[in-house]
Amino acid sequence: MEGLKNKVVVLAGAGGLATATARFLGGGGAAIVVSDVVEASAEATLQVARDAGGEGIAMVVDISDEDQVKSQTDRAMKEYGRIDGLFNVAANIHPDEVAKDTNAVDIDLAAWQRTIDVNLTGYLLTLKHALPHMIASGGGSVVNTLSGAAYAGMADKVAYSVTKAGVGALTRHVARKYGKDGIRANGVAPGLVLTEQTKLNLPEDFRDMILTGTPAPRHGKPQDIGATVAFLLSDLSEWITGQILSVDGGTTMRA
Template sequence: MEGLHDKVIVLAGAGGIATATARFLGAGGARIVVGDVVDTSAEAAVQAAKEAGGDGIATVTDIADENQVKQQIDLAISTYGRIDGLFNVAANIRADAVAEDTDAVDIDLAAWQRSIDVNLTGYLLTLKHVLPHLIAAGGGSVVNTLSGAAYAGMPDKVAYSVTKAGIGALTRHVARRYGKDGVRCNGVAPGLVMTRQTELNLPHEFREAILAATPAPRHGRPEDIGATVAFLLSDLAEWTTGQILSVDGGTTMRA
């Protein structure tokens, strides 16, 4: 993809979508700095970027820990000298977190708070420490990860849904506040994407029900999201900001 050569992109979070995105970024000649609570996931994303022709480094980062977030950003600056983009993709979607995320009456407040800390405050923390570098460099691109759950009015997963909706507001805030500084900020809202985590955590019957309600003939793949994110991080999307792109096979159709 054009418009990515030599760019330095921070990936906050790893896993299937991050690895697919890293592959597109690497193919465009970008350099990535990946942080995740699971070191092997971060390393897999870096390996994908290198195999595609790019470069990168991995580090252990809990996005809910400001000191660790700052360390990842400092690592990017000390290694590559600048930052051109940020992809926020981390989420609190461990199996136990999914099971604990129920509804407004029954959810345990500790489970609610952990989702807030990771899914929403974590994104604020990365922005807090990346934005000054983007502004100093004359601009850059941020892509945040939402979900169709932000719009669906789900009867369960109240914490996940609320935090993903909040990320939309955060995305528009950054786009509006820092646009004149050359910073673009957009979001992607995936539908059901068949990552390894999805296959482990979601029952077959649930997946089939989602597919039946999706206009497209298949579930999403990590590459579907990765291609969109890479475009938004590239110079090809230079006049796109403040937008949330639903990449979900047509499940969500918004004006």
């Protein structure tokens, strides 16, 4: 993809959608600084970027921990001297906590807090530490990961839904506040994407039910999201900011 050569992009989160994005970034000649709470996942995502022609660094980072977030930003600056892009894709996917994310009456408050700490506060922390460097080097692009849950009003997963709606507001704040500093901020809201984890966790009959309500004839593939994120991180999208793109086969249609 054009408009990525020699850019330095921080990926907060690995595996799945991040790996698909890394393939496009590496193929475009970008360097990535990728992190995850699982070292093997960060390393695997980095290797995909390298195989595509890019380079980078892999780190273990929990984005709910400010010191760890700062260490990723500092490492990017030490190795490359600049940050041109930030892709926030990390999420709280711990099975025990996901199972406890129920509804406003019954939710386990520890699960609520952990989801907020990772899915929302974590995104704020990456922005807090990356934006000053991005502004100092003339600007750059931020892409945050949302979900159709930000709009749909889910009957369960209240913490997840609330954090994704909050990420939308955070994205627009950054676009509005720092636009004159050369910062663009956008979001992607994926539909049901058949990552390896999704295939393991979601029964086929449930996937079929979702597809019935999707205008497109198939579920999403990781590369659908990866291509969109890479485009938003590239110079090809330099007049797009403050937008949330629903990449979901038409499930969400908003004016």
